[in-house]
Amino acid sequence: MALQRLTLVINGVERAVVADPAQDTLADVIRRIGLTGTKIGCGTGQCGACSVILDGKVVRSCVRKIGSIAEHSDIITIEGIGTPQNLHPIQQAWITYGGVQCGFCSPGFIVSVYGLLKENPSPTREEVRDWFTKHRNACRCTGWKPLVDATLQAAAVLRGEKTMADITYKVPADGNTFGTPVPRPAALAKVTGLCDFGRDVGEKMPPGTLHLAIVQPGVNHAKIKSIDFSEAEKMLGVVKVITAKDVKGTNRIMFPVGHPRAKTDGFEHPIIADEKLFRYGDIVAVVAARTEREARAAAKAVKVELEPLPYYMTVPEALTPGAMEIHPGRPNEYLRMPLVKGEDTRDVLSKSEYVVEGSFFSGSQPHLVIEPDTVQAYVDEDGLVTVQSKTLALIMPLLTLPPGLGIEGDKLRMVENPTGASFGSSVGPATCAIAAACTIATGQPVTLTMNYEESTWWLGKRAESYSNARLGCDKDGKITGFEYELAFNKGAYSEMADLLTATGIRFPGFGYNIPNVRAFSSISYTNETYGTAYRAYGCVQGYTMSESLVDMLAAKAGIDPFEFRYKNAALPGETNINSVPYKVYPHQRLLDTLRPHYEAAKARAEAGRKEGRLTGVGITISGYNVTGGPDTIAAVALELNADGTVTHFNTWEDQGQGGDVGTLMFTHEALKPLGLTLDQIHLVQNDTKTCPHTGPAGANQQQYMAGMATINAAGQLLDAMRKDDGSYRTYEEMVAGEIPTKYVGVHDTTPMTTALDPNTGAGDPTPQYNYMAFLAEVEVDPETYKTKVNSMKMSYDIGRVMNPISVEGQAYGSLTHSIGFALNEEYTDDKDHGSLIKCGFLFANDVTDDLELFDVSKEREVAPFGSIGCCEGFQSSGHVAITNAIFNATGVRIYDMPASPEKIKAGAEALKAGKELKPDPYFLGQDLHGFLDEVAANPINTDDFTA
């Protein structure tokens, strides 16, 4: 290894570094001298997380080979811009105006804005977005708008027009913080580059920690004949090559598919592939070496002999009669849930005035977070196998991994690292399982940080969906009946399949009053990467079908789609498709809020079309549950400290949504009688060793569940502290009185929820829903057929808003994800689809700055201070508003998401030729009515059924 000595001026002082010119990038070197605020996201210059100022210019340091950096170059990193003790206005603005969600991209953005404002102290919004686009500053959380807002606020301070105090949050004079934009406690470290994300944690572990590199053959389906690592094991720095044989337990992730109709146990997922590769991203071996580079070099030298097998990437292929079982002994379609409401839809629809039908496909949306997957594992001082990961569900590995790893159930400890977002991709335990297996196999601490491609191939995606459906209405436009088949392509592994399948018989048609429904939702193994959680898990696919059909039916009935929805929006007393009442009925109110905007947009679209432009407007309504299924339990703990402060313990995982500030604000509100200031509340979070299980940060759950549990804990603590005269005991008095100072608060939804009936789909599994209406304006380029979303507007009812900046951040981000999903984000399992750009990531100028939110929330009765979760609903059906707008603009109905220019062009050209391109119904196994007849004939005894 020939090294190079280089003297650089970094953050104002000369630093002499010793680098490896053959391998080191500028980012590597900067990070190695301790400046780990410069983050490595994509590693290929696509994301800008590694931005630094090099001789006055913003550059992406991850693609600057150190050999290309001139001696004595001047470099500014995030650490040179400001510190917690002396924030730069950009950093303060980022904190105050919602610049920080996960915060992984924040240092790169702040550095980039620093460069921008040096060149242009008074940029316009457009110039800011142009700069972000030019410098490839990628953010997946915020929807960009808050970043533009923050930039302009900082610029105003730098120009002397505002003060730092002006852009800094102040607690209201009355001390009431609930409903105000309290900044996130974690933001300070994130904007100053001092937050250690997983890669940073791994690089800062004690010397001797082994670095892991994965062997990912990149084959869709194959039998593993042999793995030869004899050469790899001899390579420099290699300590061990770990294969399935080294996994001490069953080598299976024991994640049950917990439904009486399931035809799989769900235990098909190997920790490390043993007999077969089931999908492109599967891992057959892991090299543990002294350095990441050594591990990667050796991973390339592992030889895997494979016998290719036929593979099925789609549900129709996997369900073709005679198709081989991907997991032998488990049928490819392994779960199907029936839905029956009202009268037989065959009769209803045959009698309806208007009926539309269609078959829909939605693609495999990649999460495209900026931080790739990363995990560390070690045995802790108490002998617990400890895994630090990005997980959003700390409890899940505890429940599913011990037998596979061959350890006792209580010997696993999970910790969430500061996480560069996941939007659901970190729900599963597979990454944790790999790391845990490797630390057990080597007896050493291990760290694994995948590169962006490996991570993209490895992690699950939003499941593809296939649906065949019909919807009818009467001559007045009142919906009469709805029938559909909705099949999820769950890919190679079944993890959380029951939950996903259930969403398929809950959300299609959500928000409307539909008296008669017949449907099934099914889920199948294929050789696609496995479907996993993604914001608005499972409902996105359903709305793809139902909100398109509603639009089609309105058109057929000759009713404005807005009015059609208004007319059919559920009213008090009406029920959802699971035959239970909607808990609240805000949909007409949501539409009323959007109505003037719709009218204006419609006028603009019509005017555009009169000019020959392809302009359109689209509308949808939808909602999503709060908590995923029935019988959900969450716990938190509150402890009074000796200094009068209070510590809150929970596992409200923070994926960027603000589990920290949520905990802080709930605690502040719940303990209001104690008069604590915000800084008198300490948070201990996301470590299963020290915190009670609060449940996963998914399904909109935590705002509601952690909030309720906090109120419960606070009530216990206040009761314990309260004296007869109504004043509160001090810590000393508590101790003197031998009164406990720590209380676990619990919330359990069991009394208020019921599981879906396995024979009818009737039931009420969640205690709350949130509700949205979306309005999209688009313009399609008549030459390229590329769609531009000109604006997205959303009205919502999410109960009372606790922290507006956090809520708005979720909303803007969700709208942006919806635009991406609608237009161009799609993952397929192949070599090409490893990068942000190849997966269709949208940069600043690819999405509109005109995102408008209308909060018409009303406080809920059974909810923590009236508030419930929001984020999942925000991404529920915005994508269909866009495809509906494309239809409005072009007359082309999008049956196949994403709505690529090619598809729109083909549709438009067919229309010109007087035809409509419409897919044939998908073959999804047994047909709907045959299935329902069989269910009716052979019902499951629900007395035995509890899940």
Added chain:
Amino acid sequence: MALQRLTLVINGVERAVVADPAQDTLADVIRRIGLTGTKIGCGTGQCGACSVILDGKVVRSCVRKIGSIAEHSDIITIEGIGTPQNLHPIQQAWITYGGVQCGFCSPGFIVSVYGLLKENPSPTREEVRDWFTKHRNACRCTGWKPLVDATLQAAAVLRGEKTMADITYKVPADGNTFGTPVPRPAALAKVTGLCDFGRDVGEKMPPGTLHLAIVQPGVNHAKIKSIDFSEAEKMLGVVKVITAKDVKGTNRIMFPVGHPRAKTDGFEHPIIADEKLFRYGDIVAVVAARTEREARAAAKAVKVELEPLPYYMTVPEALTPGAMEIHPGRPNEYLRMPLVKGEDTRDVLSKSEYVVEGSFFSGSQPHLVIEPDTVQAYVDEDGLVTVQSKTLALIMPLLTLPPGLGIEGDKLRMVENPTGASFGSSVGPATCAIAAACTIATGQPVTLTMNYEESTWWLGKRAESYSNARLGCDKDGKITGFEYELAFNKGAYSEMADLLTATGIRFPGFGYNIPNVRAFSSISYTNETYGTAYRAYGCVQGYTMSESLVDMLAAKAGIDPFEFRYKNAALPGETNINSVPYKVYPHQRLLDTLRPHYEAAKARAEAGRKEGRLTGVGITISGYNVTGGPDTIAAVALELNADGTVTHFNTWEDQGQGGDVGTLMFTHEALKPLGLTLDQIHLVQNDTKTCPHTGPAGANQQQYMAGMATINAAGQLLDAMRKDDGSYRTYEEMVAGEIPTKYVGVHDTTPMTTALDPNTGAGDPTPQYNYMAFLAEVEVDPETYKTKVNSMKMSYDIGRVMNPISVEGQAYGSLTHSIGFALNEEYTDDKDHGSLIKCGFLFANDVTDDLELFDVSKEREVAPFGSIGCCEGFQSSGHVAITNAIFNATGVRIYDMPASPEKIKAGAEALKAGKELKPDPYFLGQDLHGFLDEVAANPINTDDFTA
């Protein structure tokens, strides 16, 4: 390895760290997360370089096991106090008021002062020193006084009594910086913790760099029978165990003893011990492993079989007839230089009115720098074996190592790391040789940071000296004759023995007019650690003898010692003992300056003694050379850059004395016609690949040599730039005119120096000297006989002062080292003497705050802008002023340095019993006159002699 996860609040933000509770200290963890401003010096809580604020208290983080740190502890490190963009007043004061010399201790001090001023915003000088003492903040450079000054200045700013501008250097309005306290360019990085010293460099090298640990058996003299590393080589992480067999060349440091009277070639020093161990600190093997801990663990498992040999720790033992040759084939006394001036002293002294005689010993002074030895080596991108070390003599390894390493002479490249001081201990190439051999043997980059004990055992020390001498004067007190035998205990290796021996016949009696001298200086191998450079190399030992004798003679003659010196101080035309004129004659002026202070001190001492206290005053005069020997050459280069700035290239090694600011100031002055601002001068220093050889930063050399070479280079550049009209060409005009823009300036002392005659010692090897007079006041405790130095005053003539803060810093530091040497610093080769404290390090309250300087310098004619070097002379004879003061206080003459309480007590008790404890003459081989007769009979033909 069981790890522990810990959440700490560090510098205002929460950081979760993963630590090894069995091994990690708080310092390890802080440093591993990138906060390497927290330095590790002693590693045992003695030095405070690792100070941090833990929950509001200043603690030494290197001795706080991480397991003892409570979860959520609040920690402030140097990085949290201020940054280059936002300095804390303490940091600014440290820069401005001389707080930074080497700067290694600066972060720890600044953190400590931060803690102090939080508790006590208005401390007195005493309270500051008490705080430093209590918190064990150790500084070896500054003599503490500037640190107290800086603390009080910062406190004034924090109290609002001064502004930051008040304590910040400003370039004078006329732009003339010469003579003003320009801050050191390197100080900014050092006070903010951003300067990477060697350990930091090693820890930040590319992954795959091997960590070295040494095997140091700790035996004084032994034959190596076998080295068994079979077990060690199998240990976790071990890559290779390197022994002498792996060294590709001769395995000898080829450092010639270049004198015609030498009886050794000087090539006895193995790179890694092969046949024998010659001293306690010798290294027999080096373990290269993946981590330092693994290397250290394996080093303990290397089994070395030794055959103990007789060993000689003193010169008399080594020279006892029949003693074995330590290096077979080379006599133990291997160099002896004669000195003959004037008449035969046997006659002169027999006729003199007063004659005193005495035998003196001075001990092995340890350098006690705070940073232990550290080195890195790798092959660079051009195939050069590159070594980064603390060296003060970059050229030395180039000259002495290639054959031993088995590489071509031009394949070695030396770089000086930012250096936590050495005061001479880093002059030799032994550490560099080890690292180079290991990178060659392993083919990998390597880093070695010794712990404090290893480093102490490994590095050379100031050589012990033994002397027998007589000095006489006439009845008027005019010195008549001087004869002496001065033998240096050079220990195991001969490195720079010729230079050291030469000092032995140059500095005894320096400053006086002594007409007749007979002397020899000799040097011997023993099994003591080897003698190496230390500030005032070689003269300290001579003054120990001569300035004691002068005092004794004054007493015998009944003349006040001050007046005696004044009377004998050389006057224009008079010669030094080498029979050449002193170049300037400032000694009476120096004494005149001190006279009123002497009178006052004498009165205080007498008053004290009248009260029964043991108070005394002592005086000495002395001086030291500028450049070590004759025919010295230095080169620097100046280059005009495209932007009109100038870059200066040199190897003015910065050991804390300010090679950076010296270069800057000379360049600014020499290029004054160009009107450059200070920040338009760039420095590229201390890398032999890019910089011309400027010579070692020793022997007061660089101020004079680099200064002269700079003037030479600047003259060439200005000549090249100057147009006919007297204005200067721009860079563009130079390029257009095809005029070179880079010029190498050289200074060569050959024309103005002559070597000492090998038969008489006559000669003039150096172009300049500096001159000092010292005044010490002491009080000896009548119970414990512990000596307290109450004040040290020094007047000096060092030519014109270029940078007063730097000069004063050297002066204060030197006085403190002299106090240590006089009273309690002593190294012996054994297990106990590895630490600062065991070696007698003085903390803040152990030395006086009353250090007073009197600069009576006069500009020198042949010198760069009149200035010459200063630092060595500052440490020349202050220690004898102290022992003379002890005599004044107690009547006890110190013949044996250091003057420990035990020795003073023994002397005092003997006096009470009417006796004088006086050592017998040391046996130092052939006696003086026998030797001189032999020299006279067999003179060396000086026509053949050039060095």
